[in-house]
Amino acid sequence: xxxxxxxxxxxxxxxxxxxxxxxxxxxxxxxxxxxxxxxxxxxxxxxxxxxxxxxxxxxxxxxxxxxxxxxxxxxxxxxxxxxxxxxxxxxxxxxxxxxxxxxxxxxxxxxxxxxxxxxxxxxxxxxxxxxxxxxxxxxxxxxxxxxxxxxxxxxxxxxxxxxxxxxxxxxxxxxxxxxxxxxxxxxxxxxxxxxxxxxxxxxxxxxxxxxxxxxxxxxxxxxxxxxxxxxxxxxxxxxxxxxxxxxxxxxxxxxxxxxxxxxxxxxxxxxxxxxxxxxxxxxxxxxxxxxxxxxxxxxxxxxxxxxxxxxxxxxxxxxxxxxxxxxxxxxxxxxxxxxxxxxxxxxxxxxxxxxxxxxxxxxxxxxxxxxxxxxxxxxx
Amino acid sequence: xxxxxxxxxxxxxxxxxxxxxxxxxxxxxxxxxxxxxxxxxxxxxxxxxxxxxxxxxxxxxxxxxxxxxxxxxxxxxxxxxxxxxxxxxxxxxxxxxxxxxxxxxxxxxxxxxxxxxxxxxxxxxxxxxxxxxxxxxxxxxxxxxxxxxxxxxxxxxxxxxxxxxxxxxxxxxxxxxxxxxxxxxxxxxxxxxxxxxxxxxxxxxxxxxxxxxxxxxxxxxxxxxxxxxxxxxxxxxxxxxxxxxxxxxxxxxxxxxxxxxxxxxxxxxxxxxxxxxxxxxxxxxxxxxxxxxxxxxxxxxxxxxxxxx
Ligand SMILES: Cc1cc2nc3c(=O)[nH]c(=O)nc-3n(C[C@H](O)[C@H](O)[C@H](O)COP(=O)(O)OP(=O)(O)OC[C@H]3O[C@@H](n4cnc5c(N)ncnc54)[C@H](O)[C@@H]3O)c2cc1C
Numbered sequence: 001x002x003x004x005x006x007x008x009x010x011x012x013x014x015x016x017x018x019x020x021x022x023x024x025x026x027x028x029x030x031x032x033x034x035x036x037x038x039x040x041x042x043x044x045x046x047x048x049x050x051x052x053x054x055x056x057x058x059x060x061x062x063x064x065x066x067x068x069x070x071x072x073x074x075x076x077x078x079x080x081x082x083x084x085x086x087x088x089x090x091x092x093x094x095x096x097x098x099x100x101x102x103x104x105x106x107x108x109x110x111x112x113x114x115x116x117x118x119x120x121x122x123x124x125x126x127x128x129x130x131x132x133x134x135x136x137x138x139x140x141x142x143x144x145x146x147x148x149x150x151x152x153x154x155x156x157x158x159x160x161x162x163x164x165x166x167x168x169x170x171x172x173x174x175x176x177x178x179x180x181x182x183x184x185x186x187x188x189x190x191x192x193x194x195x196x197x198x199x200x201x202x203x204x205x206x207x208x209x210x211x212x213x214x215x216x217x218x219x220x221x222x223x224x225x226x227x228x229x230x231x232x233x234x235x236x237x238x239x240x241x242x243x244x245x246x247x248x249x250x251x252x253x254x255x256x257x258x259x260x261x262x263x264x265x266x267x268x269x270x271x272x273x274x275x276x277x278x279x280x281x282x283x284x285x286x287x288x289x290x291x292x293x294x295x296x297x298x299x300x301x302x303x304x305x306x307x308x309x310x311x312x313x314x315x316x317x318x319x320x321x322x323x324x325x326x327x328x329x330x331x332x333x334x335x336x337x338x339x340x341x342x343x344x345x346x347x348x349x350x351x352x353x354x355x356x357x358x359x360x361x362x363x364x365x366x367x368x369x370x371x372x373x374x375x376x377x378x379x380x
Numbered sequence: 381x382x383x384x385x386x387x388x389x390x391x392x393x394x395x396x397x398x399x400x401x402x403x404x405x406x407x408x409x410x411x412x413x414x415x416x417x418x419x420x421x422x423x424x425x426x427x428x429x430x431x432x433x434x435x436x437x438x439x440x441x442x443x444x445x446x447x448x449x450x451x452x453x454x455x456x457x458x459x460x461x462x463x464x465x466x467x468x469x470x471x472x473x474x475x476x477x478x479x480x481x482x483x484x485x486x487x488x489x490x491x492x493x494x495x496x497x498x499x500x501x502x503x504x505x506x507x508x509x510x511x512x513x514x515x516x517x518x519x520x521x522x523x524x525x526x527x528x529x530x531x532x533x534x535x536x537x538x539x540x541x542x543x544x545x546x547x548x549x550x551x552x553x554x555x556x557x558x559x560x561x562x563x564x565x566x567x568x569x570x571x572x573x574x575x576x577x578x579x580x581x582x583x584x585x586x587x588x589x590x591x592x593x594x595x596x597x598x599x600x601x602x603x604x605x606x607x608x609x610x611x612x613x614x615x616x617x618x619x620x621x622x623x624x625x626x627x628x629x630x631x632x633x634x635x636x637x638x639x640x641x642x643x644x645x646x647x648x649x650x651x652x653x654x655x656x657x658x659x660x661x662x663x664x665x666x667x668x669x670x671x672x673x674x675x676x677x678x679x680x681x682x683x684x685x686x687x688x689x
Contacts, residue, residue, distance in 0.1 A: 001389060001443060002382040073381060264684045272685050276677060283676025287627035291604025294611055298603075301383040311396055318600045331679060344544040371592035375572050378587040 003144060003297075008208060009073045016056065023050060033348055036091070036163055036212065041125075044090030048122030051089070058096055058120045065104055066120030066126050072304035076251070083254035091127070091164040095119045097243045097249040099126045099172055103191070106230035114171075115191065129159040129173035129192070130214055130239070136161075137362055139174075139237070140184045143219060146175035153177075153228065155190065155198075155221040163191040163359075165201045165214035168194055174239065177232050184236040189229040196221050197249055208355040244309035247317045247361060248299045253292035256320075256327040260285055263331055278334050285326040292319040311373035318366040321357040328353030383607070392434070393666050396448055399425055402453040406654045409456035416528040418479050419492045426452075426459070427475075435469035446558045446613035454562030455506075456657055460493060462555030469500065469546055470551040470617070472597070473510065481513065481532060484669050490521040492664055494530025501548060502537050508544040509537025526661040535684035538590035550617035552669060553626040553678075557609040560629050560665045564602055564636050567658040569689060571595070571640040574648075585643070594639050601632040630672035633662055 005013065033039045051057045060075030061067020066076075069231050082089055089096070100119045103111055118124040135142040144157025155175055165171065171192045178186020178316035204213040204336070262330070264282060267273040296317040302310055316317075331346020333340045339346045357363030371377045385393070403422040412419055426432060435445040449461045463480035473537035479493035481500040486509075491497070495518040502509045511534040517531040528554060572595060575586030608628050637659050641648050648655045669675065680686055 001610060001614070003611040005381055132569075146615060183633055206425070219649075261684075264680075268684070268686070273680065273684060276673070279680040279686070280673050280676040282684070283623070283627045283679035284631060286679050287624050287631065287676070288604075289609055290624045291601070291628050294607035295600070295603055297381060298383045298607060301381055304381070312603075315600045315603050318597070319604055322600070364593065367590070367593040367596040370596035371586075371589075375592075375599060377575060377592050377595065378584040380587050380589055380592075 005073060005077070009071075009077055012070075012074050013077045013081065016078065019054065019056075019092050020081060020085060023047070024088060025153050028085065028088065033086075033343065037348075038089060040090040041164070041167055042090075043088055044092055045087050046121075048090075052120060052122040057089075057092075058100060059120050059163045061100060061104065061116075061120070064123040065100075065116045066163060072300055076300045078293070079249065080254050083251045084258050086181065086255060086258065087250075091125050091167070091251060092119075092122060094121045094128065095124065095255050097168075100160065102172070102189075102229065102242050105241070108188075108226065109209065110226060111191065111229070123167040124170060125161050125164055126170045127164040127168035127214075128171055128192075129165070129171040131161045132158060133160050137365055139239075142174055142176060142187065143180065144173075144175045146177050146188060146190060147160060148177075148225075149222070151225050153190070153225065155192070155218045157218050159218070160204075160213075160217035162201075162216050163212070164215050165194070166203060166212060170194060171216065172242075174235055176236075182233070185231050187235040187239075188232050189235040189238050190223065190227050191229050192223060192227060193225060195197045198222070201242050208351050211353070241309070243361060244313055248296050248320075249267055249294060250360075251293070252290045252320045252356065253323045256292075256323045256349065259345065259349040260289060260327050260330070263327070263334070264347045268336060272334060281330045285323070285330045288319070288323040288326045292316065292323040295319045311369060314366040314369045315374070317361060318370065321363045321366075324349070324356040328356075365367045381425065388439060389447060392401075392440065392444055393451055395429065395445060396431060396451050397455075399429060400452065400457060404452070404455035404457040405476075406456060406657055408658055411459045413526065417458070418460075418496050418528075422457050423459045423464070423477065426464075432464055432475050433469075435465060442466070442470070442554075442616065443610060443613045446554060446609065449555055449558040450562040452562070453559040456566075459592035460497075462552060462559060463501065463632050466551045466555040466558075467548055470547055471501075471508070471540060473558075482548075482668070483534070484549075486534060486537070487533070488521065489667075490529035490531055492496060492527040492529060494518045494532045495520050495528060495572070497530075497532065499547065500532060500534045500537070502534060503545045503549055504537075504539065506542055506545055507536075507539040509539050509550045509639050516573075524660065526657065527664050529664075533680060546619060547617075547632075549669065550619055550622040551621040554609060554612050554617045556665050556668050557605065557612070557622075557625045557629040558664060560633050560639045561605050561609055563604075563647075563658040563662050563665075564605070564633060566657055567640045567662070568595075568598060568602060570635060570655055570658075571643050571648075572660050574644050579644075591643055595643070598632070598639050601628070601635060605629045607633050618682075620679065620682040623682055624677055626675035627672065627679050630675055633666050634672065637662060 055068045059068035063069045132142050146153045146155045173190045175191045177188040188213040198219045200217040202215045206213045272278050299313045299316050328350035434440045444458050445465045452461045462477045464475045467509045470668045478496050479497040481491045481497045483502045497513045500513050517533045521529040523529045558681050578585040608625040612625040647653050
């Protein structure tokens with residue numbers, strides 16, 4: 001057992017920190033904005049070019065696909081430093097973490113050639129089209145169809161809650177190619193250019209930070225066969241892998257810890273940080289952020305050793321939700337009505353934390369999986 | 381970064397396991413409890429096998445000593461593992477024979493093995509103090525919580541070097557975490573097993589989602605405790621890492637105590653069932669160093685450099 005990064009990874013972290021201190025010097029602290037807000041998205045467009053130029057957008061990808069061939073820890077350090085500053089890559093963290101890697105693993109040479117370079121250059125936004133009005137937690141109930149027509153597929157259906165769809169160029173989309181009775185065995189992944197005729201994006205007004213939800217309506221959307229990723233009807237396996245990445249790919253505890261530091265500054269200035277009751281809440285929230293961090297590290301250690309993803313990721317994800325909620329609650333408890341002011345140090349965190357246990361696999365789903373796969377409790 | 385046990389760690393813990401098989405475990409714990417006794421035999425064996433020297437040993441160190449404290453506690457070894465394996469070595473002091481008392485102030489409340497203790501370490505403002513104890517100075521306190529307790533009156537302690545109070549508290553915190561971790565894991569495993577074995581309404585108790593979720597949440601907390609504790613030991617018990625670990629550990633201890641007893645029903649409240657061997661002793665750890673709230677405040681004073689209230 002050893003709880004220190006290798007020398008190379010430590011050196012990478014300190015280079016990266018120096019770089020970010022310079023690049024983000026201009027008062028960049030966006031923790032007052034919600035994740036997914038326009039501020040991030042706009043900023044990310046230029047910022048990722050700078051990152052890409054340093055080779056730090058996709059450092060963990062294999063060199064043949066524009067990566068730096070670096071290990072899992074370097075990838076993770078990168079993510080952690082980004083989230084510690086509020087995630088200046090905006091939605092592009094998804095491209096880098098799981099969209100690209102899925103294409104690398106399951107894509108054809110043609111797909112790789114077409115789709116990967118724009119990601120490594122930081123030129124495209126992707127979104128994730130999984131959820132549907134009748135398929136949230138029970139994702140395998142999805143109904144959006146993709147029917148073969150000669151060399152093409154024709155897509156019909158509706159997606160919902162699709163973050164960034166209003167800005168994205170592509171959607172990593174799940175559709176049913178088999179029958180509904182096939183359940184998980186009849187689902188395929190499509191790499192859908194959103195500018196294809198028949199795709200309509202509508203905004204949904206939400207209040208989880210400045211996060212914009214969208215609906216995606218697909219009406220006779222005709223795409224060539226090469227939009228299919230991997231084999232037909234084998235999409236569920238891809239998704240399982242994809243979600244394994246997504247669950248811990250975003251070090252949300254690092255952002256929660258950033259907000260907590262901001263709240264500590266606020267409380268210090270307000271003369272509250274010496275109050276024992278306030279201190280106790282801070283101690284609790286900080287401990288939950290740290291617990292989430294070590295549990296995520298444990299998963300990264302597995303990944304670095306190229307082991308199959310284990311159910312430990314579910315514990316890590318649940319711990320992140322606990323941390324995000326604790327920081328959000330603290331903000332409202334200690335700041336009083338000041339917390340309600342838009343862009344107060346805790347405003348975005350509280351509203352984000354309401355969605356923390358819902359997006360990317362709900363909290364209850366994590367608990368179900370822990371019961372079954374770790375504690376081995378009998379099925380209901 | 382490496383979350384797996386090394387060969388050395390595995391070998392060390394295997395050897396410790398063999399020793400504890402003979403000198404610890406629920407059965408022996410029950411026998412000793414009847415007599416209200418400290419396990420001198422276990423201490424002698426641990427000393428002879430070198431476990432009291434692990435902290436400062438080349439090839440091993442504080443993390444290995446912490447793992448040993450965890451395992452001794454999981455197996456209910458009736459000694460004072462935290463001073464012997466962690467705090468005294470961290471202060472460069474030899475471990476005397478017999479129990480050692482850790483106190484966060486002079487004239488502490490009831491302490492474990494107080495009647496038999498030979499030595500007391502007291503946290504001072506900056507320097508920690510060490511004093512001999514004699515059985516005449518101890519006043520036994522009847523208690524249902526597993527450990528023989530006594531109030532002790534220390535003679536004027538000899539002050540150690542400047543800064544030793546912080547070192548002592550930090551390692552004490554890590555030690556309390558390791559003890560609690562070992563005990564909590566045992567209590568938790570017992571409860572999960574009960575949930576699988578017990579049938580209600582024609583199905584396993586543990587098949588009800590309401591209970592599954594509570595057990596799963598405890599498992600998340602417990603794993604957090606595990607890795608925060610190991611990491612704090614690895615980092616040499618810095619003020620912040622040890623306070624963070626202790627905060628999380630004590631919060632988990634509160635929750636785990638409630639859940640394990642709720643889910644094992646009435647049988648878990650009997651002396652016949654083993655659960656209490658761990659859960660009652662855990663409450664003694666809960667009370668140390670001012671408890672959860674004090675640990676949480678210590679997180680703030682170390683992380684955000686605020687003076688203690
Ligand atoms: C901020 C945010 C961003 C999102 N971004 C995207 C995106 O980009 N792309 C996308 O496809 N989707 C996205 N989603 C949608 C998200 O994936 C779904 O909300 C999620 O899968 C839950 O589905 P649902 O909302 O339909 O809730 P439901 O499935 O209706 O569940 C409601 C509640 O019941 C609980 N529940 C459900 N089943 C069980 C069970 N078996 N046992 C116990 N409890 C259960 C759930 O945990 C939840 O708390 C986003 C959601 C949020 C909040």
